[in-house]
Amino acid sequence: MKQAIQVRTNLYYIKDEKENFEKINEIIVLCHKHTYKLNNQSQIVRESGIEELRFTITQENAKAFMETFQNILDADEKDLS
Numbered sequence: 001m002k003q004a005i006q007v008r009t010n011l012y013y014i015k016d017e018k019e020n021f022e023k024i025n026e027i028i029v030l031c032h033k034h035t036y037k038l039n040n041q042s043q044i045v046r047e048s049g050i051e052e053l054r055f056t057i058t059q060e061n062a063k064a065f066m067e068t069f070q071n072i073l074d075a076d077e078k079d080l081s
Contacts, residue, residue, distance in 0.1 A: 002031040002051065012056070025062060029053040 010026040031051045039045050057065060072080070 002033045004029050005032050005050070006030040023059050024056050025059070026054060026056050 006029075008028040008030070010028070012024045012026060013021040014024055015021055029052065031053060033049055033051050035047050035049055037045050037047060
């Protein structure tokens, strides 16, 4: 399983049909992951690496996203299923 290790962001502005600018965030989640390779001696070797997950999100959706994460953090274990 991948493990999130860092979150970064880039900010973009897009123009709507009324020529107004809307702020959009690109979220970059850096994840630690393991990969497995076969070496010349036919042994399996585990290596570590970093992978990124990128997506864009509006300010409005970002607030709902954060609220969902906060609800997960605040929930009791018995409520998480």
